[in-house]
Amino acid sequence: MTTAKQNAISLYLDGIQNGNPRAAVAAYTGDRYTQHSTGVSDGADGFIAFFEPFINRNPVRDFQVVRTLQEGRHVFVQVYQNLNHGQAEWLTTDFFASDENGKIIEHWDVIAPIKPVNPSGRSQFDGPTEVTDLDKTAQNKALVVDFINVCLIGRDMDRFRDFISSDSYVEHNADRGDGIESAYAFFAADDTPLTYQECFLAVAEGNFVATLNRASWAGQDLCQVDVFRVEDGLIVEHWDNSEDVPPKSEWANSGKF
Structure with missing residues (x-):
């Protein structure tokens, strides 16, 4: 395991x-930890001031670290958290930037309560975890970023099937089931409530891409x-997590991005 990935997990x-x-x-x-x-x-003082009371x-x-990815100096970590014997269960999805020594210097996250299994009986974090196809990292990242830019931001839904497998598409979103038709119906609807403005950061390793x-x-x-999990040049599996961006008056730092 690379140093940056290990440092993110150890933190x-x-x-x-x-x-x-x-x-x-x-x-x-x-030398810095931008939050x-x-x-x-x-x-460091901000980290300590928040987590000492949290621990108490x-x-x-x-905590169960479910998936970890590293691309260059960036790391992605997906973690299931169970607090006080199930009083609270959280899904956390974190991105980290590291310095030249693999030490963590910046952190972004999305934290949300765990939801029930979806119509296909899948949780928000189950499924494959093994990273494969390391030689296809750049190709798979380009596919996913293009999908977000073309279909989700650009709204060119005629291209949807160019990116997602029509034969085998596994969905972990809590409200949608497996299959390309469910995803297409949601995203292609004129009144879809979920709209995208920017793919801010993407971290890929082999067959997985986190955005x-x-x-x-x-x-x-x-x-x-x-x-996303990619296989043979198409997206075949998807997990997600989302968090409201609070009003700026509530920020303790420069904001979510």
């Missing part, structure tokens, strides 16, 4: 799950994460 598991925020932020972050989780201030409020913490997007739901600004 989670050692710093939060194991209750060592001071030691973790000292060990795994670099985009809007309730947390920048820097939640003495039982069970952080500016979006909106019925006019409410969203920070939207979409994770």
Whole structure:
């Protein structure tokens, strides 16, 4: 495992799950730690000030790192969190930037409560986790970014089937089932509530591509994460997570992006 990926995971598991925020932020972050989780201030002090009370409020913490990707200095981590024996369950999707030594220097996230399984019986995080096809990383990333730009931002729905498999498309969104027709019906509708404005960041490794997007739901600004699995040049599986962007007056830092 690469240093940056390990540092991102360790910041989670050692710093939060194991209750060592001071030691973790000292060990795994670099000369700066720019924060985009809007309730947390920048820097080591901001991390400590947020997570020490969090740890006290939640003495039982069970985190499962489900998927991790690294491309260059960027890392993506998808984590299931169970707090206080199920009193709260969260899906967190995090992007990190690292310095030349693999230390974490910037963080973006989307955090939302776990939802029930979708019409196809799939959860928001189950399914394949193994990274394969490392030689196709750039090709797969280009496919996914093009899909977002052409279909979700540009609204050219005639191209939808150029990117998504018509034979096998597995869906983990809590409200939609498997199959391309369900996804197409949702996104192609003139009154679809979910619209995309920018693919802000994409991190790819082999057959997986994770994207952080500016979006909106019925006019409410969203920070939207979409994770795709690609096979034979087409998208065959999708996970997502979204969080409202709060008013600027509530930000403790420069904002979600």
